[in-house]
Amino acid sequence: MPTNIDLKALSQLPDSKGHFGPYGGRFVSETLMAALKQLEETYEKLWRDPAFQEEFDRDLAHYVGRPSPLYFAKHLTDKVGGAKIYLKREDLNHTGAHKVNNTIGQALLAKYTGKPRVIAETGAGQHGVASATVAARMGLECQVYMGAEDVQRQALNVYRMKLLGAEVIAVESGTRTLKDAMNEAMRDWVTNVDDTFYIIGTAAGPHPYPKLVRDFQCIIGREARQQCLDQTGRLPDALVACVGGGSNAIGLFHPFIEDENVKMYGVEAGGYGVETGHHAAPLSAGAPGVLHGNRTYLMSDEAGQIVGTHSVSAGLDYPGVGPEHSFLKDTGRAEYVDATDEEAMDAFRILTRVEGIMPALESSHAVAYAMKLAKEMDKDQTIVVNLSGRGDKDIHTVAQIDGINI
Amino acid sequence: MSRISSSFEKLNAEGRKALIPYVTAGDCSPEVTVPLLHALVEAGADIIELGVPFSDPMADGPVIQLACERALAHGVRLSDVLDMVSEFRKTDAETPLVLMGYLNPVEIMGYENFAKNASEAGVDGVLTVDLPPEESDEFNQIMQAQGIDTIYLMAPTTEEERVKYICENGSGYLYYVSVKGVTGSSALDVQSVSDKLDIVRKYTDLPVGVGFGIKDAESASSVAEVADGVIVGSVLVNKIAELVKDKAQIAPQVSAIIKDMRTAMDS
Numbered sequence: 001m002p003t004n005i006d007l008k009a010l011s012q013l014p015d016s017k018g019h020f021g022p023y024g025g026r027f028v029s030e031t032l033m034a035a036l037k038q039l040e041e042t043y044e045k046l047w048r049d050p051a052f053q054e055e056f057d058r059d060l061a062h063y064v065g066r067p068s069p070l071y072f073a074k075h076l077t078d079k080v081g082g083a084k085i086y087l088k089r090e091d092l093n094h095t096g097a098h099k100v101n102n103t104i105g106q107a108l109l110a111k112y113t114g115k116p117r118v119i120a121e122t123g124a125g126q127h128g129v130a131s132a133t134v135a136a137r138m139g140l141e142c143q144v145y146m147g148a149e150d151v152q153r154q155a156l157n158v159y160r161m162k163l164l165g166a167e168v169i170a171v172e173s174g175t176r177t178l179k180d181a182m183n184e185a186m187r188d189w190v191t192n193v194d195d196t197f198y199i200i201g202t203a204a205g206p207h208p209y210p211k212l213v214r215d216f217q218c219i220i221g222r223e224a225r226q227q228c229l230d231q232t233g234r235l236p237d238a239l240v241a242c243v244g245g246g247s248n249a250i251g252l253f254h255p256f257i258e259d260e261n262v263k264m265y266g267v268e269a270g271g272y273g274v275e276t277g278h279h280a281a282p283l284s285a286g287a288p289g290v291l292h293g294n295r296t297y298l299m300s301d302e303a304g305q306i307v308g309t310h311s312v313s314a315g316l317d318y319p320g321v322g323p324e325h326s327f328l329k330d331t332g333r334a335e336y337v338d339a340t341d342e343e344a345m346d347a348f349r350i351l352t353r354v355e356g357i358m359p360a361l362e363s364s365h366a367v368a369y370a371m372k373l374a375k376e377m378d379k380d381q382t383i384v385v386n387l388s389g390r391g392d393k394d395i396h397t398v399a400q401i402d403g404i405n406i
Numbered sequence: 407m408s409r410i411s412s413s414f415e416k417l418n419a420e421g422r423k424a425l426i427p428y429v430t431a432g433d434c435s436p437e438v439t440v441p442l443l444h445a446l447v448e449a450g451a452d453i454i455e456l457g458v459p460f461s462d463p464m465a466d467g468p469v470i471q472l473a474c475e476r477a478l479a480h481g482v483r484l485s486d487v488l489d490m491v492s493e494f495r496k497t498d499a500e501t502p503l504v505l506m507g508y509l510n511p512v513e514i515m516g517y518e519n520f521a522k523n524a525s526e527a528g529v530d531g532v533l534t535v536d537l538p539p540e541e542s543d544e545f546n547q548i549m550q551a552q553g554i555d556t557i558y559l560m561a562p563t564t565e566e567e568r569v570k571y572i573c574e575n576g577s578g579y580l581y582y583v584s585v586k587g588v589t590g591s592s593a594l595d596v597q598s599v600s601d602k603l604d605i606v607r608k609y610t611d612l613p614v615g616v617g618f619g620i621k622d623a624e625s626a627s628s629v630a631e632v633a634d635g636v637i638v639g640s641v642l643v644n645k646i647a648e649l650v651k652d653k654a655q656i657a658p659q660v661s662a663i664i665k666d667m668r669t670a671m672d673s
Contacts, residue, residue, distance in 0.1 A: 017540065025540075025541050026538065026540060026541065027509060027536045027537060027538070027541055028464075028536055028538070029464070029465040029535050029536060029559060029561075029583075030538060030558070030559035030560060030561045030563075030564060030572075030583065031465075031559075031561040031562075031563050031583060031586055031587075032563075033538055033561075033563070033564070033568070034561075034563040034564065034565060034568070035563065173468075173471055173475075174461065174462065174475075179462060180462075183462050183463075183464045186464045186465075187464065187465075187466075187467070187588045190465065190586065190587055190588055191586060191587040191588060191591065192586075193563060193586055194586070287514075288513070289510045289513050289514060290508075290509040290510050290513055290536065290537075291462060291510060292462075292464070293536070295513075298510070300510060300514060302514065303483035303484060303485070303511060303514065304460075304484065304510040304511030304512070304513065304514035304515065305460065305461040305478065305483075305510075305511070306461045306462050306510070307461075
């Protein structure tokens with residue numbers, strides 16, 4: 001890591017215009033500018049309001065079930081042979097992933113701004129389920145945009161959303177995946193901006209979303225930091241999290257930014273291998289550009305068109321990434337690597353068999369890299385892996401890969 | 407004086423309003439575009455907005471999304487669009503031409519490169535949908551250095567303080583989006599447009615074009631009563647879509663729509 005960066009200043013970003021260095025910002029059409037400004041003002045006020053904080057904390061404790069455990073994966077550690085691997089069990093949250101930390105927060109913002117309708121985009125369906133869940137609880141109308149291809153591969157979550165009272169809209173445009181769902185959600189928001197709150201599912205999009213989603217997700221890192229101190233008497237040596245848009249990763253990383261000895265590894269989807277071009281790894285193989293309201297690393301071709309991505313996990317199948325990760329990469333504070341479909345599948349099977357924990361395919365990418373990393377580290381060192389979601393939703397995908405029809 | 411300003415000045419002297427058609431470059435196929443632009447001018451267009459196809463046109467409705475997909479199926483890139491402008495300029499040195507699109511293709515080409523290439527091709531203005539003035543200090547400077555106007559959007563949701571800010575940053579003309587929504591949205595309300603334009607004119611002498619929701623000669627002529635320019639897109643692009651299999655009809659039939667609007671606006 002470069003020694004000349006001011007970690008305290010880095011942890012206080014974004015600036016007042018939503019910039020993380022050259023990244024982030026607010027690149028949207030004019031119709032949305034007023035709504036984003038209003039959201040920013042509401043958020044800045046409420047986030048400092050003790051009553052809001054108390055309500056948020058109470059929901060996280062009694063509805064989500066926080067704090068989530070930090071579990072020492074002894075059997076996985078023994079099998080790998082190397083650094084001790086700890087799992088931050090976001091899979092044990094209500095609805096089965098870290099996504100709900102953010103939707104609880106944004107639903108409270110929707111409530112305080114008096115908007116009766118919420119919309120969301122979703123890839124794997126976890127954010128859609130988490131949005132439909134909070135909408136059901138608060139009596140809000142909810143529509144979820146989902147790429148038609150993802151509707152196919154995540155049928156279970158689609159039905160879950162319907163049971164919760166949400167309408168799932170299959171998006172047929174473009175590549176029919178997460179990026180197209182996000183386009184369509186933006187179009188809906190432009191049209192219905194007066195009565196609709198857009199619950200963005202990841203720490204990306206126009207300012208203030210990358211900031212507020214991060215702030216809501218930072219509960220992961222704050223808990224993990226304290227739990228690690230309590231259980232091991234010191235901070236971890238490394239953090240590992242998967243990165244699609246990057247909300248679970250930034251939630252884990254951010255509270256450790258100033259702890260300069262804690263290394264951070266974001267694991268992107270290597271798909272069939274980054275060298276094949278069929279992947280979803282903009283930080284590893286892309287370049288800066290502008291999409292979905294922010295400047296960030298993107299996968300686009302030499303003419304600036306966004307290119308199709310591939311990952312076995314729908315939740316990582318996205319050509320962009322949250323802008324804070326782009327800046328953490330450029331500053332060298334975090335390192336970004338990838339795990340292929342095959343490596344993630346192996347990790348899925350190993351964790352399931354040795355620990356009895358079935359990770360989401362997204363989180364399996366983090367487990368895969370952590371297993372590699374642990375081997376290169378000493379036995380007295382520790383790695384905290386964000387187990388961002390549970391794998392129940394992926395059973396069909398895994399069975400299909402195994403050639404089994406359920 | 408830029409082609410855009412002199413065009414508005416001439417119209418003003420004649421007591422007429424600008425008619426500004428939008429088409430997506432390379433829609434159906436690349437060779438359709440330049441003859442279509444000439445036909446639009448022939449039919450009475452004063453300024454042309456030429457859409458640069460983008461894979462993720464977030465502010466556009468289904469009609470223009472599909473136009474982008476048709477153009478991209480032919481591999482139409484920003485550099486190809488600039489070639490079309492050069493081709494157009496060979497026989498039309500007067501009609502102002504504005505590129506309308508999204509920022510990423512320009513980012514990837516690089517602002518300096520883009521400005522230089524666009525200026526050489528004969529582009530007069532750029533309207534970048536996802537680039538609000540807040541993010542465009544560098545962009546404005548570079549475009550202005552090449553004599554290219556930067557045109558900004560205003561919307562029904564734009565508050566007065568921001569109207570002033572946008573007026574200070576725009577050049578050429580201002581584009582008022584008449585409805586909340588994407589391109590091709592429902593019909594507009596002329597009275598509310600008129601009220602908003604009264605506010606805009608407190609802060610600028612720039613001409614104001616109004617777009618979104620103008621579907622026929624009648625709506626064009628009623629908007630012309632209150633605006634300096636009438637911008638028409640989805641209705642033309644829809645016609646192009648109908649004629650995908652009969653490309654020879656695109657220029658005559660699309661320009662016929664413009665001709666009707668011209669007649670209604672001038673009468």
